[in-house]
Amino acid sequence: MTLHELTIAEAGERLRAREVSSSDLLEAALDRASRTEAQLHAYLTIDREGAREAARKADADLADGIDHGPLHGVPVALKDNMCTRGVETTASSQILAGYIPPYDATVTRKLKEAGAVIVGKTNLDEFAMGSSTENSAYGTSYNPWDIGRVPGGSSGGSAAAVAIGSAFAALGSDTGGSIRQPASLTGVVGMKPTYGTVSRYGLIAFASSLDQIGPLSRSVQDAALMLEAIWGHDPLDATSYSGSYPNPSAALDDGVSGLKVGVVKELAGEGYEPAVETAVSAMVDKLSDAGAAVVEVSLPTFDIALSAYYLIAPAEASANLARFDGVRYGHRGEGATTEKLMARTRAEGFGPEVTRRVLLGTYALSAGYYDAFYGQAQKVRSAIQEDFSRAYGSVDVLVSPTSPTVAFEAGARVDDPLAMYLSDICTIPSNLAGHPAISIPIGLDEQILPIGFQVMAPALGETVMFQVAATVESLAGFTERPVLEELAS
Amino acid sequence: MTWESVIGIEVHIELSTSSKMFCGCAVEFGAEPNTNICPVCLGLPGALPVPNRKAIEWIMAIGLALNCEVSERSVFHRKNYFYADLPKGYQISQFDIPVCHDGYLDVTVDGETRRIEIERAHMEEDTGKSTHVGDGGRIHAAESTLLDFNRSGVPLVEVVSRPDIRSAAEARAYAQDLRAVVAELGASDVRLEEGSVRFDANVSIRPEGAEGLGTKVEVKNMNSFRSLERAVEYEIERQISVVEAGGELTQETRHWDEEAGVTRSMRIKEGSSDYRYFTEPDLAPMVMSASWVDEVRVGLPELPAERKARYSNEGLDPDLAGVLSSSPVEVRDIFEVATAAGADHRRAANWLVGEVTAWLRRTETDPAKLPLGGEQLAELVEIVDEGVVSSSAAKVVLEGVLQGEGSPREVAEARDLVQISDMSAIEEIVAKVLADNPEAVDSYAAGEEKVVGFLVGQVMTASRGKADPKLVSELLRKKLSS
Numbered sequence A: 001m002t003l004h005e006l007t008i009a010e011a012g013e014r015l016r017a018r019e020v021s022s023s024d025l026l027e028a029a030l031d032r033a034s035r036t037e038a039q040l041h042a043y044l045t046i047d048r049e050g051a052r053e054a055a056r057k058a059d060a061d062l063a064d065g066i067d068h069g070p071l072h073g074v075p076v077a078l079k080d081n082m083c084t085r086g087v088e089t090t091a092s093s094q095i096l097a098g099y100i101p102p103y104d105a106t107v108t109r110k111l112k113e114a115g116a117v118i119v120g121k122t123n124l125d126e127f128a129m130g131s132s133t134e135n136s137a138y139g140t141s142y143n144p145w146d147i148g149r150v151p152g153g154s155s156g157g158s159a160a161a162v163a164i165g166s167a168f169a170a171l172g173s174d175t176g177g178s179i180r181q182p183a184s185l186t187g188v189v190g191m192k193p194t195y196g197t198v199s200r201y202g203l204i205a206f207a208s209s210l211d212q213i214g215p216l217s218r219s220v221q222d223a224a225l226m227l228e229a230i231w232g233h234d235p236l237d238a239t240s241y242s243g244s245y246p247n248p249s250a251a252l253d254d255g256v257s258g259l260k261v262g263v264v265k266e267l268a269g270e271g272y273e274p275a276v277e278t279a280v281s282a283m284v285d286k287l288s289d290a291g292a293a294v295v296e297v298s299l300p301t302f303d304i305a306l307s308a309y310y311l312i313a314p315a316e317a318s319a320n321l322a323r324f325d326g327v328r329y330g331h332r333g334e335g336a337t338t339e340k341l342m343a344r345t346r347a348e349g350f351g352p353e354v355t356r357r358v359l360l361g362t363y364a365l366s367a368g369y370y371d372a373f374y375g376q377a378q379k380v381r382s383a384i385q386e387d388f389s390r391a392y393g394s395v396d397v398l399v400s401p402t403s404p405t406v407a408f409e410a411g412a413r414v415d416d417p418l419a420m421y422l423s424d425i426c427t428i429p430s431n432l433a434g435h436p437a438i439s440i441p442i443g444l445d446e447q448i449l450p451i452g453f454q455v456m457a458p459a460l461g462e463t464v465m466f467q468v469a470a471t472v473e474s475l476a477g478f479t480e481r482p483v484l485e486e487l488a489s
Numbered sequence B: 001m002t003w004e005s006v007i008g009i010e011v012h013i014e015l016s017t018s019s020k021m022f023c024g025c026a027v028e029f030g031a032e033p034n035t036n037i038c039p040v041c042l043g044l045p046g047a048l049p050v051p052n053r054k055a056i057e058w059i060m061a062i063g064l065a066l067n068c069e070v071s072e073r074s075v076f077h078r079k080n081y082f083y084a085d086l087p088k089g090y091q092i093s094q095f096d097i098p099v100c101h102d103g104y105l106d107v108t109v110d111g112e113t114r115r116i117e118i119e120r121a122h123m124e125e126d127t128g129k130s131t132h133v134g135d136g137g138r139i140h141a142a143e144s145t146l147l148d149f150n151r152s153g154v155p156l157v158e159v160v161s162r163p164d165i166r167s168a169a170e171a172r173a174y175a176q177d178l179r180a181v182v183a184e185l186g187a188s189d190v191r192l193e194e195g196s197v198r199f200d201a202n203v204s205i206r207p208e209g210a211e212g213l214g215t216k217v218e219v220k221n222m223n224s225f226r227s228l229e230r231a232v233e234y235e236i237e238r239q240i241s242v243v244e245a246g247g248e249l250t251q252e253t254r255h256w257d258e259e260a261g262v263t264r265s266m267r268i269k270e271g272s273s274d275y276r277y278f279t280e281p282d283l284a285p286m287v288m289s290a291s292w293v294d295e296v297r298v299g300l301p302e303l304p305a306e307r308k309a310r311y312s313n314e315g316l317d318p319d320l321a322g323v324l325s326s327s328p329v330e331v332r333d334i335f336e337v338a339t340a341a342g343a344d345h346r347r348a349a350n351w352l353v354g355e356v357t358a359w360l361r362r363t364e365t366d367p368a369k370l371p372l373g374g375e376q377l378a379e380l381v382e383i384v385d386e387g388v389v390s391s392s393a394a395k396v397v398l399e400g401v402l403q404g405e406g407s408p409r410e411v412a413e414a415r416d417l418v419q420i421s422d423m424s425a426i427e428e429i430v431a432k433v434l435a436d437n438p439e440a441v442d443s444y445a446a447g448e449e450k451v452v453g454f455l456v457g458q459v460m461t462a463s464r465g466k467a468d469p470k471l472v473s474e475l476l477r478k479k480l481s482s
Helices: A008-016 A022-040 A048-063 A106-113 A156-164 A180-186 A220-230 A274-289 A302-323 A338-349 A352-365 A371-392 A417-424 A428-433 A462-476 B053-065 B168-185 B225-244 B290-298 B304-313 B318-325 B329-340 B345-363 B374-385 B391-402 B408-414 B423-436 B438-445 B451-462 B469-481
Strands: A043-046 A075-079 A117-122 A169-174 A189-192 A212-217 A260-264 A293-297 A397-401 A437-444 A450-456 B003-014 B077-080 B090-093 B100-109 B112-125 B129-133 B144-148 B155-161 B197-207 B217-222 B252-257 B262-265
Touching (some): A008 A022, A022 A075, A048 A117, A075 A106, A156 A180, A156 A212, A169 A220, A180 A450, A220 A437, A220 A462, A260 A274, A274 A397, A302 A371, A302 A428, A352 A371, A450 A462, B003 B225, B053 B112, B053 B155, B090 B112, B100 B168, B112 B168, B168 B197, B168 B304, B197 B225, B225 B252, B329 B374, B374 B391, B391 B408, B438 B451
Parallel strands (some): A260 A293
Antiparallel strands (some): A043 A117, A189 A437, B129 B144, B252 B262
16 A cells, blocks of 8 residues: 555554554645645645655654644645634635735644644635635635536535545544535535534634634544644633533444434435435445444424524624734725725635625624524524434434435536535534534445545434444445556656 | 793713723824724724723712613614724613613702703713814815724713703703712813813703603704803703794704804704614623722722712811812812811811912812821811911912922921010010000091001011001000000
């Protein structure tokens, strides 16, 4: 197995056995990037210099007997909506072109403290608004399994990088499925933690009550290792959880015997590709064979989750994006008055999907419409939470497809926002409830495109969720890697 | 027709916390522009607010001092609007569940006390400061605008009264009393000239006895109590004259022009402003537990109104009680010590609000450095009571004490101000004065009693002020009548 295909756990073993160095791992990832970036465009910024210095430091530390833990010396990538001090951070928007943050996001700081080597910043849909990475102001990312298709989104760059090996793992952010859906479409593991467990400090906000940072990785274990490095109470985030945390790595080998698994009735049927449904049912059967008690569970509010999401998320976004006015940083449009300057800045700086959502959100919050739209959506959100609670009264986890379809062709949904929004139909409910959920690759369809399986758990249910996810991973035995016609380095 | 004015006042109070509302930056007036700033108060991408617990305690204290109820649970909202000095494009404020609600402040004008109800006191953050450069600083003609974000994120408490105020004088009294309460708590610097307390007045008129409310005009830009009173007075008159001339009032915001002494209509915005309030998702609801509220309540100092009532109970007339109550804490402390040492309350208070306050003003001395102890004041009152010094000599004694010459008794001795209590010595002087002023004696005999005053003055002069004037007067009358 070549270096760039190793999991974090495997790379860690070799590092500690002095078979490889962090610099070797980094060069393998960078080499991979040079061979694939022209086709995939997973990265917006590759920080070769900074990464090489960090790798050298990691090697020197290890030589001195200083071991920062499982991520020590491991090359990872960050979605470009997480602030990195001194390294351009744009959220894939023209309005932040050239913006260099003066501070590190809490997750950036934690990864650095854990000894990880930050390779660069990955592409995303502008301000994480999208499901295909086609809304990036800096060009689309493509799917390593088929470069005519999208890698999903909005964390499509992170997913593509992890799938192709230009990073050993990456961070994404998930507001309505932006980690899990691209993970599903690129055949990697993607996980959204319980809301409040990973600090949002330094994450460029899309929808604050829904946004959560989480890992994309090549194995369930790696996702647990990444999560354990980045989460924890942060005094800089007032919504940060301060109680005791679950233990994702604890039960990875424990199997599912005796666990109750609920199959969500509403996340199937019309709009779901047969290959996806077949693969998901097969996995459900395998879980049952492995000793899980499988039941079908109905969560009727899931049918209206998408509508509620597309009021709440744009409403919050309309305020979150108000700060991009050209006054203090980022792109500045010309204008004779402050009002004109701001208007021009925003008209020039935001892409069409961002503009659409800001307008939608502004409208939903307007006097006279608030109750009908935003207020109503909040009620739906509460109803979804109640639905989940009822379901978790009788099951330990809920399962479903991660995405109703496999990776779709680039351009196919660009002009049809509603079709694009439907990409997140399986993932949105967990965001609205603040619950954790994970996508695990379970196979390929006949077009050789990956299919993802979603495991959802109640708030702070990461331990049992990872337990089931690890079992799914081993039952699937999915080891395929995308084959890309590589360019000469 | 007789018109009644209906006035509500919004007061913004900048808290004097050491750090800002949602970040650790220092709160400091007059610092170099843009030196107390960070990613949070600059609204940099990704930065998040974390509430300042001390600020929440201050607003609870202000609310309790204004007889408000403290909400068990309170929520921050985003108030959305674009402005160059508003870095996030929204202000973190409160909407439907403020920290404090339903209180009151009793205000006295010309001896009449009225209760002004307080609708709410809510917590918010201040904006940055814009300075328009060029063409007289007017925004529309300015060549450029300078932005200072030092003030951005400074904790601000907004206290909103109900429209219970009925006159400009009452508006002023309400504002002054509210400021005194906040000053007493130590929650703010309360410096009007630095903008740490700011007032807006909502003014309308209606026919006397009417129930409904007239068209409301918001008046801004008053930076002293006097300008608040003048602006409200002007606005009431303006509204009456518009209506009486058959005109109609417009709901608008007007700017008080201090120099011209008029309110002027500000640019009329197209449509009414819609701030699109919604719950701030970056902040969890605040929970004010009963035990936390009690903790704050127990820590409240004696408030001006309570103190005034106590002074009245202790025998001061209302005016004296009011003046002493609003005197600097150092002055009031002297009162407490002096009365505890046995001094008569009224006399001690008179000394403090009279001679002592005048001396502070004349010598421009900081009350904190007042060189007078409560025991000394008690002694001063005592030696006047005992007749050791005359009340006029006592003023000279006080001067000496304040100049550090020793205790009142020592000063009286040293400055030779002790009254002559030896009757024979006074009789001697009286005899001499009568002998020297035969015309006066004759006048008295002719029925001109008022010459006694002249003669008393002569005796006092002869005794260099040391004779007891009362005694002298009695003695003179006795001699003249004999």
